[in-house]
Amino acid sequence: MSSAKTEVPWTEKYRPKDIESVAHHEAVTKMLRNAIETGDMPHLLFHGTPGTGKTSTILALCRDLYGPKQMKKRVLFLNASDDRGIDVIRTRVKEFARIVVTTKVEGYPCPDYKFVILDEADNITPDAQSALRRTMETCSKNTRICLICNYVSRIIDPIKSRCAKFRFQPIPAAASLNTLRKIARKESLNTIDGTLERIVSTSGGDLRKAITTMQTAFTAFEMPGPADIDTLVGRIPDELVGQVYRTISSGQFDAAKRQADELTKLAYSVKQLMLQMNEVIFDDMLLSDQAKAAILGRMALVDRNIQDGALESLQLLDLLAFIGYSVQMDRGRK
Amino acid sequence: MLWLDEERPKKLKELNYHHDVNNMLIRLSSKNDFPHMLFYGPSGSGKKTRIMAFLHDIFGANVEKMKSEMKTVTVNRNDVEIMMISSPFHFEFNPSDAGVRDRHVVQEIINEIATNPSSGVQTGNRPTFKVIILNEADKLTTAAQQALRRTMESCVKSARLILVSENLSRVIEPLRSRCLLLRVPSPDGIDVATVLNDAAMNHKVHLAQPVVDRLVLTAGGNVRLALLLLEATAINNNLRCTPDTLVTAPNWVLAAESIGVDLVKGPHNPLALHRLRTKTYELLTRAIPPERIFVLVLDTVLRHGSCPPAAKGELAYWTAFFQHRCALGGKPVVHLEAFYARVMGVLAQYGRG
Numbered sequence: 067m068s069s070a071k072t073e074v075p076w077t078e079k080y081r082p083k084d085i086e087s088v089a090h091h092e093a094v095t096k097m098l099r100n101a102i103e104t105g106d107m108p109h110l111l112f113h114g115t116p117g118t119g120k121t122s123t124i125l126a127l128c129r130d131l132y133g134p135k136q137m138k139k140r141v142l143f144l145n146a147s148d149d150r151g152i153d154v155i156r157t158r159v160k161e162f163a164r165i166v167v168t169t170k171v172e173g174y175p176c177p178d179y180k181f182v183i184l185d186e187a188d189n190i191t192p193d194a195q196s197a198l199r200r201t202m203e204t205c206s207k208n209t210r211i212c213l214i215c216n217y218v219s220r221i222i223d224p225i226k227s228r229c230a231k232f233r234f235q236p237i238p239a240a241a242s243l244n245t246l247r248k249i250a251r252k253e254s255l256n257t258i259d260g261t262l263e264r265i266v267s268t269s270g271g272d273l274r275k276a277i278t279t280m281q282t283a284f285t286a287f288e289m290p291g292p293a294d295i296d297t298l299v300g301r302i303p304d305e306l307v308g309q310v311y312r313t314i315s316s317g318q319f320d321a322a323k324r325q326a327d328e329l330t331k332l333a334y335s336v337k338q339l340m341l342q343m344n345e346v347i348f349d350d351m352l353l354s355d356q357a358k359a360a361i362l363g364r365m366a367l368v369d370r371n372i373q374d375g376a377l378e379s380l381q382l383l384d385l386l387a388f389i390g391y392s393v394q395m396d397r398g399r400k
Numbered sequence: 401m402l403w404l405d406e407e408r409p410k411k412l413k414e415l416n417y418h419h420d421v422n423n424m425l426i427r428l429s430s431k432n433d434f435p436h437m438l439f440y441g442p443s444g445s446g447k448k449t450r451i452m453a454f455l456h457d458i459f460g461a462n463v464e465k466m467k468s469e470m471k472t473v474t475v476n477r478n479d480v481e482i483m484m485i486s487s488p489f490h491f492e493f494n495p496s497d498a499g500v501r502d503r504h505v506v507q508e509i510i511n512e513i514a515t516n517p518s519s520g521v522q523t524g525n526r527p528t529f530k531v532i533i534l535n536e537a538d539k540l541t542t543a544a545q546q547a548l549r550r551t552m553e554s555c556v557k558s559a560r561l562i563l564v565s566e567n568l569s570r571v572i573e574p575l576r577s578r579c580l581l582l583r584v585p586s587p588d589g590i591d592v593a594t595v596l597n598d599a600a601m602n603h604k605v606h607l608a609q610p611v612v613d614r615l616v617l618t619a620g621g622n623v624r625l626a627l628l629l630l631e632a633t634a635i636n637n638n639l640r641c642t643p644d645t646l647v648t649a650p651n652w653v654l655a656a657e658s659i660g661v662d663l664v665k666g667p668h669n670p671l672a673l674h675r676l677r678t679k680t681y682e683l684l685t686r687a688i689p690p691e692r693i694f695v696l697v698l699d700t701v702l703r704h705g706s707c708p709p710a711a712k713g714e715l716a717y718w719t720a721f722f723q724h725r726c727a728l729g730g731k732p733v734v735h736l737e738a739f740y741a742r743v744m745g746v747l748a749q750y751g752r753g
C-alpha cells in the first residue's frame with residue numbers, strides 16, 4: 067500500500083450485495099425469493115451465531131426489494147446502538163409504519179410494504195417487545211418486521227409465533243472454503259495447500275472471523291501456512307494439550323494446580339482449551355465411557371459458569387483437578 | 401516519572417519478549433492497515449506496551465504527544481465525566497468510568513471521533529483512520545458491548561478500535577467475531593528478570609541475584625508490578641540491594657493472604673469467621689476486585705503446610721463455585737463469607753479425618 071488511502075476490510079468489501087450471493091443458507095434465500103415473487107412476505111425472525119450472514123441477508127433482501135436509493139425511505143434499520151426502549155417502539159416505529167410510500171423504481175419489485183429491522187435484538191426488553199407485538203398487529207398491512215438476534219430465547223413467544231423463523235447455522239466448512247477461495251481469486255492471493263482449510267477449521271463456522279483471519283494472515287505473512295494460522299488464531303499447540311492431560315492424569319492435585327497456573331499465564335482461553343481437550347479425552351481408549359461422560363458434564367458446567375462471567379483461572383483449576391481425579395479413579399477401577 | 405514508564409519500550413523492535421506477537425505486529429505495522437483488534441492476557445503482561453509501540457511504528461513519534469482531558473458527555477440530561485487521553489492519531493479511555501451509562505458514552509465518543517475528519521497531520525502514507533483504544537473492555541456492560549456491534553462495522557472506514565481485556569470470555573462473542581484476537585501471555589521468570597536487570601542498570605541500582613528472584617516470585621509474571629516493586633525496594637535500600645534485601649508484596653496482597661492463613665490455622669467457628677469481616681471490608685473499600693481476593697485466599701490456603709492434601713480438590717471446587725456466584729451479582733462480602741465458611745467446613749472435616 068503506497069498511498070494514504072485506507073481500504074475497507076474484506077468483510078465489508080465482500081458482504082453479499084444480493085440474496086443470491088449469501089453463502090449456504092439455501093432454505094432462507096429460497097423462501098425469500100419466493101416471497102418477493104408472490105408479494106406474500108411474512109414477518110421475519112433470524113437467529114444464529116455471529117458472522118453467519120443474518121445482517122447481510124436482510125440488507126441484501128431490502129436492496130433486492132427496493133433498490134439502493136429507495137431503501138433509505140422504505141427501511142427503518144435499528145440496531146443495538148440505537149435507543150429501542152418501549153417509547154421508541156411505540157412512537158418511532160409506529161410513525162414510520164404509518165407513512166405510505168408508493169414510489170416505484172424501475173427494475174425493482176418495490177412492493178407496498180416497508181420494512182422495520184430490529185437487528186441485534188438480544189437486549190430489547192420484554193416490555194418493548196410487547197409493544198412491538200401490538201405494532202405488528204396494527205401495521206401489518208403495510209409494514210413487515212424483521213428481528214435479528216443470536217439467541218432466540220431472548221424473544222417473547224407471541225412475537226416468535228407471528229414470524230417466519232430462520233436459524234442461521236454455523237457455516238459448514240465446504241461453503242466457507244468456497245467463499246474464501248472466491249475472495250482469494252479476486253484479491254489474487256498466492257495460497258498454499260492447507261492454509262484456507264486451516265482458517266476455516268479454526269473459525270468454528272463464523273465466516274466473518276474466517277475472512278478477517280484470512281486478510282490479516284495475508285497482510286502479516288508473505289505466504290501464510292497452516293502453522294501461521296494457528297499462531298494467529300490462538301489455537302493451543304496440540305502437544306501442549308496432550309502434555310497437560312498426561313500430567314494431570316496422575317490425579318495429584320498439585321499437578322493440576324501447576325498446569326492451571328501455567329495455562330493461565332499463557333492466557334489461552336479456557337473455552338479453546340476445552341474444545342481441544344475434548345478431542346484428547348475422546349481419543350483416550352483407556353478411559354471408560356462413564357468417566358468421559360462425567361468429564362463432559364463438568365465441561366458443560368464450566369462453560370456455563372464462564373459465560374456467566376466467572377473467573378477463568380478458577381474454573382480452569384477446578385476443571386483440571388476434576389479431570390485428573392476422574393481419570394485416576396477410572397484407571398484404579400481396572 | 402516512574403521507572404515503569406521510563407522503561408517502557410517505545411518501538412516494536414525494542415520489545416524484549418513474546419516475539420511471536422511482536423513479529424506479527426511488526427509485519428502488520430509495515431502495511432499501514434489493520435482490523436479492529438482485541439488484546440487479551442493477564443494483568444501486566446505487556447498488552448498496552450505492545451499497542452503503543454504498534455501505533456508508534458505506524459503513526460510515528462507523535463502518538464506520544466498525548467494530552468489528557470476530562471470529557472463531558474451528556475446522557476439524558478445527566479453529565480458524565482470521563483478521562484480521555486489523546487494524540488493527533490488516537491484516543492483512549494476507560495469506558496467503565498462511565499458506569500451504567502457506558503453505552504451512551506461509548507457511542508457518543510466513537511460517533512464524534514468517526515464523523516470528524518481526521519485532524520492529525522497527514523504526512524506520507526499513514527492511514528487516514530483514527531484509532532480508539534478501549535481499556536478494560538471486559539468491564540463494559542453487555543448493553544454497551546452489544547451497541548458496539550453495528551458501530552464497529554459501520555465506523556470501520558474512519559476508525560479502528562483496539563480493545564484491551566484481561567478476560568477473553570467476558571467480551572461477548574459477536575465482538576470477538578469482529579476483532580483480530582491477540583494473545584499476550586505473562587512473560588516467564590527469565591524474561592521478567594531480564595527486564596528487571598536492564599532497569600536496574602539504567603538506574604544505577606546494585607541488584608543481587610537473590611533479590612531478582614524474590615522480585616520475580618512476588619510479581620508472578622506481572623511486569624508492571626515487578627518494576628514498581630523494584631523501584632520501591634531500590635529506593636528503600638539506597639539503590640543497593642544485597643542478597644539479603646527483602647521484597648515486600650503490596651499491602652493488599654498481604655492482607656488477602658492473611659485471611660488465607662487465618663482460615664488454615666483456625667479456629668473454625670462463627671466468631672473466627674466474623675473476625676475476617678474487617679479485613680474483607682478493608683480490601684473491598686480499597687477497590688480490590690473480589691475475584692482477586694478469592695484467588696489469593698485459595699492460593700494461600702493451598703500453599704500452607706497444614707492444608708490436608710486430600711482437601712485441596714474440594715477447596716478449589718468451592719472457590720470456583722462461590723466466585724461464580726459472586727460474579728452473578730449481589731454484595732461481594734456475602735459471597736466471600738460464604739466461601740470462608742465453606743473453606744472452614746472442608747478443613748475441619750479433613751483435619752479430623
Ligand SMILES: Nc1ncnc2c1ncn2[C@@H]1O[C@H](COP(=O)(O)OP(=O)(O)OP(=O)(O)O)[C@@H](O)[C@H]1O
Nearest residue numbers: 077081088089116117118119120121122273274574
Ligand atoms: N452467509 C454468508 N455469505 C457470505 N458472506 C458472509 C456470510 N455470513 C457472513 N459473511 C461475511 O461475514 C460478514 C459479517 O456477516 P453478517 O454481518 O451478516 O453477520 P451476522 O450474522 O449479522 O453476525 P452478528 O450476529 O455478529 O451480527 C459479512 O460482511 C460477510 O463478509
Ligand SMILES: [Mg+2]
Nearest residue numbers: 120121122185
Ligand atoms: Mg449482525
